[in-house]
Amino acid sequence: xxxxxxxxxxxxxxxxxxxxxxxxxxxxxxxxxxxxxxxxxxxxxxxxxxxxxxxxxxxxxxxxxxxxxxxxxxxxxxxxxxxxxxxxxxxxxxxxxxxxxxxxxxxxxxxxxxxxxxxxxxxxxxxxxxxxxxxxxxxxxxxxxxxxxxxxxxxxxxxxxxxxxxxxxxxxxxxxxxxxxxxxxxxxxxxxxxxxxxxxxxxxxxxxxxxxxxxxxxxxxxxxxxxxxxxxxxxxxxxxxx
Numbered sequence: 007x008x009x010x011x012x013x014x015x016x017x018x019x020x021x022x023x024x025x026x027x028x029x030x031x032x033x034x035x036x037x038x039x040x041x042x043x044x045x046x047x048x049x050x051x052x053x054x055x056x057x058x059x060x061x062x063x064x065x066x067x068x069x070x071x072x073x074x075x076x077x078x079x080x081x082x083x084x085x086x087x088x089x090x091x092x093x094x095x096x097x098x099x100x101x102x103x104x105x106x107x108x109x110x111x112x113x114x115x116x117x118x119x120x121x122x123x124x125x126x127x128x129x130x131x132x133x134x135x136x137x138x139x140x141x142x143x144x145x146x147x148x149x150x151x152x153x154x155x156x157x158x159x160x161x162x163x164x165x166x167x168x169x170x171x172x173x174x175x176x177x178x179x180x181x182x183x184x185x186x187x188x189x190x191x192x193x194x195x196x197x198x199x200x201x202x203x204x205x206x207x208x209x210x211x212x213x214x215x216x217x218x219x220x221x222x223x224x225x226x227x228x229x230x231x232x233x234x235x236x237x238x239x240x241x242x243x244x245x246x247x248x
Contacts, residue, residue, distance in 0.1 A: 028082055029057060032075035047083025091125030091164070095212050097137070097199055100174075109182040115139060115153070115194045116174035121201075123162040130162040133209060136200045136233040137172045140215070141192030144179070149248060150218070151192050152239045153177060175237075198222070200229045217243040 027044040034040060042054040045063065052071070055063050068076050102114045117137055123130045139154040154175035160168045179191030196215035202208055208229045213219050221244045222229050228245045235241075240248045 027054075027086055030078060030082060032078060033072045034075075035070055035072055037072060044079065044082050044086065046086060046089040047079055048089070052079050052083075053089065088131070089128065090209065091123050091128040091130055093130065093162075093201075093210060094122040094124055095199065095201075095210065096120040096122075097197065097212060099194075099197065101194055106178065109180050110178055110191075111181045111193070112176070112178045113193055114174070114176050117172045117197060118169065119158070119172055119199065120167060120169045121160065121162060122167040123164055126165045129164055130160075132159065132161045132204060134159055134202050134204070135170075136202070137174075138198045138200070138232055138235070139174055140195050140197065140218075141177060142195040143190050143192050145190055148243060150195065150241045150243070150245075152235050152237050152241070153192060153194065154237060155233070155235060157233070198229070198232060200233050202230075202233065206230060206233075218245060221245045 027046075029041065029043050032040050032042060041057050043057055045053040045055060047053075047068075050068050051065050052068055053063065053065050068079065071079065096119070098118045098120075100114075100116045100118070104112045106112045117139075119135060119137065121130075121135075134157055136155065136157045138152060139156075140150040141153040142150060154173070156172050156174070158170050158172060160170070162168045177192055177194070179193045196213060196218065198213040198215075198218055199211060200208060201210040208226050211219075211222050211226075211229050213222070232245065242248055
């Protein structure tokens with residue numbers, strides 16, 4: 007069956023950041039059975055996603071469901087947390103290098119974080135952001151060292167943006183990675199941005215490193231632990247302490 011007939015020809019959004027809710031069996035006003043995952047009940051509208059392989063987000067008037075389903079949806083909606091609007095997240099890194107001698111390099115790293123609330127109606131509530139900077143020693147590229155862990159507070163009105171400069175760190179390293187007398191040192195490798203609510207629950211993450219992204223996707227509790235880590239902590243690509 008085509009998605010158009012199943013979903014009443016609704017417009018849709020990709021559901022990559024949906025808040026998981028209960029899966030419900032409901033019926034439309036014509037009595038047709040549907041299986042949906044409830045996201046929110048907002049006034050006289052229901053926000054839900056389809057189930058199965060091709061997951062999409064949709065908004066539909068409560069009146070499009072039969073009476074029993076409307077009651078079921080209202081009751082289930084009461085138990086859901088407030089819906090968070092989607093964010094557009096941008097992180098830019100400032101990475102300044104200065105030669106100190108023939109091989110030694112001094113590096114100063116900082117970042118700028120810009121968050122835009124994509125909703126025109128829902129404010130983004132008070133939350134906290136963390137930028138965790140990682141460095142690598144060229145002699146041991148499989149390990150990640152926490153070079154800096156900086157935080158900031160934010161909230162964003164509908165259709166507005168929040169922007170902040172985030173302090174970073176300063177380091178020095180021997181750029182002659184093949185030399186017998188290489189004295190090592192950690193140079194900037196990547197960052198992990200973690201956004202949490204007031205209770206510390208992870209709301210979103212972003213990183214430039216594929217292996218760290220995979221580790222967090224597999225186990226989001228690693229992001230929760232990451233924001234509590236001290237500078238100089240050394241981790242492997244699975245974000246486990248070495």
